[in-house]
Structures are given as C-alpha cells and as structure tokens.
Amino acid sequence: MKKWLRENSWRHAIGIFICLFSIFPLYLVVISSFNPSGSLQLTSFIPKVLSWNNYHTLFKSPAIPYLTWMKNSLYIAGSVALISVMIGSAAAFAFSRLNFTGKKLGIQLLLLVQMFPAILAISAVYVIMERVHNFAPDIGLGTQPGLLLVYLGGAMGVNIWLLKGFVDSIPMELDEAAKIDGASAVQTFWLIFVPLAAPVLAVVTLMSFIGTFNEYILARLFLVNMNTRTVAVGLQQFIGGQYSQNWGPFAAGSIIASVPIVIIFLSLQKYIVSGLTAGSVKG
Template sequence: MAVTAPGSTLPAAAPAQPSGPESRRWYRKRTSESAPLTRRPFRKWWRETGWRHLVGAAVVVFSVFPLVYVLSASLNPGGTLISANSLFSNVSLGSYVELFNRPQQPYAAWFLNTLVIGLSASAGSVLLGALAAYAFSRMRFTGRRMGLITLVLVQMFPQLLAMVAIFLLMMGISEVFPGLGLNSQIGLIMVYLGGALGVNTYLMYGFFNTVPTSIDEAAHIDGAGHARIFFTIILPLVSPILAVVALLSLVATLSEFVIASVLLRDPERQTLAVGLFQFISQETSQNWSVFAAGAVLAAVIPVALFLLLQRYIVSGLTAGSVK
C-alpha cells in the first residue's frame, strides 16, 4: 500500500474504459475531447477530396440532362425537337393523351406485350442460367471446361450476325408449328432465351463458386438430391445474382429492336421499341412529342425495378467477380 506525504494530493484516477458495445462510443468521445479540431487548408482538401465532388457533379449533370430533355420534349405540344430546346417553355399533357388515342398505333397493346415478353424472357433466362451455372460449378463431367469456354466465345459475336439464320429458322418452324414461328411472341421469347444463355451462365458461374461446397456435401449426407439442393438451398443463397440477371435481361429485352422488328409483323403483337419507331419513321408525319411521351412511360418499368432491386445489384455484381 503506497503512503503519500502529508499535504500531497493524489492524482485523479482515469475513468475506467467500459466494455462491450459502449467501448467504441467511449473511445470516440475521449479522442474528440482530447484532440482539438483542425481545419484542413483549402489546397489540401481540394487535392485529396475536393476534386471528386466536382467530377461527381459533372457526371450527375451529364446523366440527368438527357432525361430532363426527353421529359421536356414530351410536354412540348409542338411535336418537333427544335421547339423543345428551351426546356419546359410550353407544358402540355396533350402528347400523353394522344399516345393512347391512335387506333393504328396501339401503345397500350405495345406496353402490355413488352411487359409480358420481358418478364417471361427474364424469368426464363434466370432459370436456365441458374441450372447451367449449377451444373458447371458443382458437377465434374467430360467437356465441362470446353463447354464453358465455348459459351463465352459465342457471346463475342453479336446476335445481329445470326439474324438471317434466325429468320430462316423461324420461317421453317412456322410451317410446322405456326404458334412458335414468325409473328409469334412465344417464338420471340425463345430466341431471347437462346441469346442470353451464355453470358448469364458465365455471370452466375462465378457467383455459384462463392458458395461453399460443404453445404452440398452436408445436404447429400442427409439424403437430399441435386434438385432439392438447388431449389431449397442454393437458390436462396445466390438471390443477389438472380436479381441482377433478371434486371439485365429485362432491360435488354425492353430496348431490343432488330430481332423484334423482323419476327413480329402485326402492330398488335409488336413491342414498345418497334412500335415507338413508327412515330418518327415516316418523314411527313414525325411527332417527337408523342415519341418522347411514350419513351418516358416506357422507362417506368426499368426504373421501378432498379429501385426495387437496388440492394441486390451491387452485391450481385461484385461477389460474382471473386472467383
């Protein structure tokens, strides 16, 4: 036991550091009280982080301006892009009303066709890609590596190069199964499924490799088969990449024009990308306001899906690049 001299004072005992969740909060409070706040010079702040704010603001302006311009053109009753250069100078909803009052150009039918074709193609792409990725990731068979490389190499060539072959194939199918050939939405969905299988399989393959194989082995010991493991164990674990693939497939289907314009002939069966082109394809009857209004309404679907699936997008794209 220490003995102090008469008249001396004992030093104040330092407060005990709490344990548990309060320790981090206690440490921040102690450091903020002990260390005085110093303001960084402007040059140092600009060199370290300031220029990033300027770049971010420029990127936001560059990205938002086309959207604002299209919205302004859709509200402009003039029907030309020249009169829409002054943003929101004339505001009218006449283009949106006219969009649904044209019997020769049924926008409502186009919107419904695009929604059905897009959702069907994206759901089929997710299912087929997940099945193929599970097989390449978990099973060992002859030609596995060569098959995976072939899927990647085939995607190097654009689908436009196979347009003639696709047209002749669909024409031949029309003679046997008219419901799957030309001017058939089901046939168009089948073409989309075949074109997106390779890239979706390779994207999911990297994500499936991040799931430990010990989970499969434990399920096999308990008596589960490949189908039960795939649908009840693996799919819930890889839900981020499923959402990403579904979103990318849907956006690609909504904006696809060439194949849909060749395979679909009747106006009632066409998609939005093909139908909207009719508003500006004829030189004597171009109406850019109605076209812009249709484009604004067509953008509602992908924007809503982006907002709904945004928490899966980053994790799904980054985790799949680990292996």
C-alpha cells in the same frame, strides 16, 4: 479556402459540365412531352405551358396501341428473364457442383459460342424461323413465341459466369450435409441453392429483363404486326423519320417506357457495376 478552391473547383466544374451534358437530352424529352403543340420545335427551353396532350394522344389515339406495346414488352422481357434465369442457374449449378466428363470442354465451348455476336447469324435465324413458320405458324417468324424461343437460345450462356461465381461462393458443407440427409442433386438445387441464391437470382432476372426490353433488331424482324410489337419497335416505327409531327407523343412514350428501366437500373447499380468489372460489357 484558397487551397480548397484550387483542389476542388476543377473537379466540380467537370462534374457540373458533364452532368449538364448527361441530363440535357433527357430534360429536353421531358419538357417536349409536356409541350402542348407536340412538335419537335421548342420555342424555349423553359416551358411556359404544361399540358398532358401528348400523354393523352399516346393512350387514346387508335394509331398508337401504346398500352398493347407495353404489355407485349413486359410479357416478352418478363418471360425471357424468368425462364433464362432458371436455365442459367441450373447450368451454373451443374458446372459448379457436379462432376462429369467434358466439363472443362463444355465451359470453354460455351465461352466460344458466347463470342459469336448473335446479330451476325440474324439472316440464318430469319430463314430458319421462316421455315418453322411453314409447318408451325404459331411459333415461327412473325410470332411472339418464336421471338421468345430465339431469345432463350442464349439463356444458358448469358448469365452463367455471374451465377457460377455465386454458386462457387456457397460453402460445400451445405451440399454435403444435404447429401448425407439423402438429397439428390436436383433436390439440393431446389432446396439449398435456389433459396440461398434468391437475391442474386432476382438481380440476374432484372438485368436480363432490362437486356431483353432493350432488344431491338430481332424484335423488329419478328414482330411485323402492329399489335404484336414491343414498345421499342413500336415507338421506332411510329417516329420513323417523322420527327417533326410525332415527336410529342413519342417523347411521352419513351419516358413512360424508360422510367421503370432507369429505376431498376439505379437500384441495381451496385451489382451491375461489380458485374462490369467482372467482364460483361454494355456500351
């Protein structure tokens, strides 16, 4: 018993302490979302009265088109995820299975471009899309399709390494068999690769969904109109320094927006962790 204490107690002490550190802000947001007064000030850390007031405000108040924001976020992140996984997997397949001149150079260039943090070119993106707006107001600055296009610019690079690793692991014999049966490369991609890779594609799609859902600055720059905003931009603008007044509805809104993401993340934990050690970085 004594030995157990000596060997394990400090581990539990650290574990509990850091768990408290992790959970504390989240706990605070949850209880303040149920705080009837809706203000940032909490009289105690253990709630005495629970109320749905803040959630009610969130969905009913005309000042916060929260449902529209959620819909926008789901639409943008969903479309980006689906299209970018198609683009990414096609490129990964070609890099893995097809022979063409400049293949190695292509991979290296892609890697190089990837290293350029997108945010550095943000003023150029802004100016270019402003010009696009001059002749095509539907896809330029200030529109969701425009934002979508900008997000898709990075589609080929982002997940290609994960996907290429997976394509590499599919046995060549399958392709060869398909080839003997007369399948073209495009058919091999659709009929062999896509069905086999479906689980991986699903994971990559969801990860890309999380990434886009979480994107702030481009969305902020593009979506000026209240009703086109994503939930991240909408809530940020709503709280905009007015913490003491708008805290309650904000807390409720951030919880509703976060829960699905946290659930997706936790269920994909295994893949994300293995992706981390493969070199992708968040945080």
